[in-house]
Amino acid sequence: MMKSETSKNNEQQLKNASNAALASLLNLTILPVISFIALLFIYKKTQPGNIDHYHAVLGIKINIxxxxxxxxxxxxxxxxxxxxxxxxxxxxxxxxxxxxxxxxVFAIWALVRSWSGDKLRSKHN
Amino acid sequence: MKYQSQSIAKLYFIAAIGLFVGQILFGVTLGLQYVIGDFLFPEIPFNVARMVHTNLLIVWLLFGFMGSAYYLVPEESERELYAPWLAKLMFWIFLIAGALTILGYLMVPYATLAEITMNDLLPTMGREFLEQPTITKIGIVIVALAFLFNIGMTILTGRKTVISLVLLTGLIGLAVFFLFSFYNPDNVVMDKYFWWFVVHLWVEGVWELIMAAMLAYVLIKVTGVDREVIEKWLYIIIAMALISGLIGTGHHFFWIGAPDYWQWLGSIFSAIEPIPFFMMTLFAFNVVNKRRRDHPNKAAVLWALGTAVMAFLGAGVWGFLHTLAPVNFYTHGTQITAAHGHMAFYGAYVMVILTMISYSMPLMRGKQAGNARAQVIEMWSFWLMTVAMVFITLFLTGAGILQVYLQRYSDTPLGFMATQDKLEIFYWAREGAGVIFLIGLFLYIYSFFAKGEDVVMPEAAVAS
Incomplete structure (x- = not known):
């Protein structure tokens, strides 16, 4: 039961991380402002120390x-x-x-890293 | 190298690199002629140097595509090439015909060349990039048909993969669209239509299929990522390339006397054209990030990633920069076009061929990868050429913006030549970057001869 919850939590984090990185990329390309607002909403849903929080913060930093x-x-x-x-x-x-x-190009790389649940600099698994 | 007949690619690659050197030497000469107008005049006038520069580019890229196909297809089809002798024969025919054509440009006036090659029987000469005498064009068609027959039969009688079929589709498109170069109508608008059906549908249409297939092949080899994953990306990329690229031809019809609706169609569809290049960057980054092994040929991985990024910059971003009709009204035919052309050709097509060469050449020479020193030198050449090309593009962009302002936007516009005088600083800077590019190219060639310790390929990589 615990294991299943952890796995679900990880999946949600991965999803949030991907969405955050995507929102960051969209704000830089075809959907400015609206995507940044979406990114802020994603940020609010995350907890410090988690991968989704990392990508939300990274996205905000890149865009600012x-x-x-x-x-x-x-x-x-x-x-x-x-x-x-x-x-x-x-x-x-x-x-x-x-x-x-x-x-x-930097945001594309961040998106790719978020898909695999990695930080920008963490070693490839 | 799994199949003996793959080694035919080596011939094509050597010729391609030789012609590449010629192209860049003429490029540097041209750059100097921009600032010293009578440099090498009357021996090599500007118009001739430009023709040689662009024609050498096209010919060496074709050599590169053919060499890449001869290397890639046997492995994908899991069989030897259908007719290796035909590939060798066509190589020599194409090389001799190409060399004679270039010599013709340099040795006799263009009008005389048209006369002695009997252009009046079927007039096809005199159009930018398609300056080749009719007889050379017929030669290109014969070589292309023989090449397609050879590649097609190899694919059809062997294993059929998405990569080889996409490549074949691109190559068939290349041959078919070249046929429009034989139609030379008197009506100037019609002439432009058919001219663009060759030029645009090559570089912003079917060549993208060839490029995507080659990139996908190398990425499978160097990353070990599942073929299925890469094939899905490939489908989406080529669909986007064709959807945007075909009607995107309209961005060339804005000011040639074509109906007004092309300004809308051309703008909308060419605004979509960066998407396949954007996806190629995403695809290459994703595949390398998810790699299952660290391939010992680091230089090939660098070229593959560089191709994706530079194609996005040159073809995608710099294309979009001046593709919308209201912008293009001011920018068409200026140095902004030259900036886009340089980076797009380098990023998309030069680099993908160098990627293929980088990956396959060590294998054809009996090694898993180039030795460590050779790879370092090759990576230096990558950075020198790529950074030089970025600067060439930036300087030409600067020149183009100033040109637009002074010649077309200002309330008191200057004439063409008066404007050119004002751009001199950019042309000098571009020349400097061009020389750096040439140094990078020589370094690239030197990397093939550099001695050092062999890099051993891990078991997992060999298994592929």
Whole structure:
């Protein structure tokens, strides 16, 4: 009975971890904001120390960092460079595209790790 | 290597790498011609160097695809190649025809080449990427048919796997869509339609099937993950590639005089085009994460993962960047297209062929994997070429954005050549990255000759 409950709990954790990583990826790609809200809801359901909590926190961290790196830095570039300067757009568009892609690739890796119930750095089983 | 006839791939791979070197040498020359306009003029004018650069790319990729198929298919079909002699014969015919064509571009004016190859009997020359004389195109068709016959008979008389059937479908598509290059209508809009039916349906259609099959094959071999798992991914990826890629051709019809609805169809379907590449990244990461063994050929694993990521970047992200009609209105035909083209071809097709070569070459040389030193050198070459290509893409993207602004967006637009002058800094930077790429390529070739201690393959890996 105990074993079955543990196994059920593990399955639920794995499911939550996958959902959290997926929400993180979706927020970075086709469903921004809504997915982040979903990620926060998933986070609320998790317990510290569990794998789902780890992936929910990781997802939140990735997305907040991405928001800062993309919007804050881009805004700063526009403010400092000037809206009507072509060079501003050279930097902003190139920077935004490459950095956004890096975050997406990172979130894909996080999703894959969540599917196997692993942390980012834990050794492969 | 399980079957003797697989070794034919070696011939094709050596030729492919040789032509790859030629392509990059002309690329570096071209890069310099962007900033020193009369460099090597009149011996190698810009238009000729560009034609050689792009044609060498196509020819060596075809050599790479054929070599990969000759290696992959016997193993998948669990039998020797149907006609190894035919594969060797076609290799020499294709190599000689290819070399003569390139020499023709370099030795005589293009108009003279058209005249001496009797282009007027069936005019097919003069279109970008399809500049080959008609007689060479006929040669390509003969080689492709013989190749398909050989591969097809091997598959049909042996074990049929999802990988080999997807590969065969892609290769048949490659041959069939090339036939559109023989139709050269007078109407310019019609001409563009049929031109794109070759170019787009190759690189954003059937070549993706070939790429996915090759990547799946290598991943099965290096990770030991169940074939069934990989095959399911493969089905979804190729379905998405075809659904998005076929109607996605519409993004080339925005400004050629085609009906307006193509702006909607082209935008919507090409917005879906990054999905198969996105899934390929997810697939490759997932399979490597769930690997059942650590394959001793680390370089091949690196190339396989790199292919998935770089194809997503180059074909997916950089394609999406300028594919929507309102954006493409400003960006079409600028350096942004060149940025996308460079990274997409490298990420999707160059890298997948190098993955196949990296995996199969040691096996064809009687080893399980390259020696440790050779692998380190090969991995260095991976990083040098890949990082250089990222920078080439970034510099061309920067050039493209500035070009769009100055030439098309500004209230006081500059002329084409005046704009080109303003982009000089980007072209110099791109040239520098191109030289690094060339160094990476030489290092890659050197890795085949580097001596060192052999890496032993674990039992589990040998069993596969």
């Amino acid at each position: 960092t991405a928001a800062l790196a993309l919007f804050l830095v881009s805004t700063l570039m526009i403010v400092l460079g000037g809206f009507h300067s072509p060079w501003t757009w050279v930097y902003v568009i190139t920077y935004f595209t490459i950095v956004h892609t890096i975050f997406i």
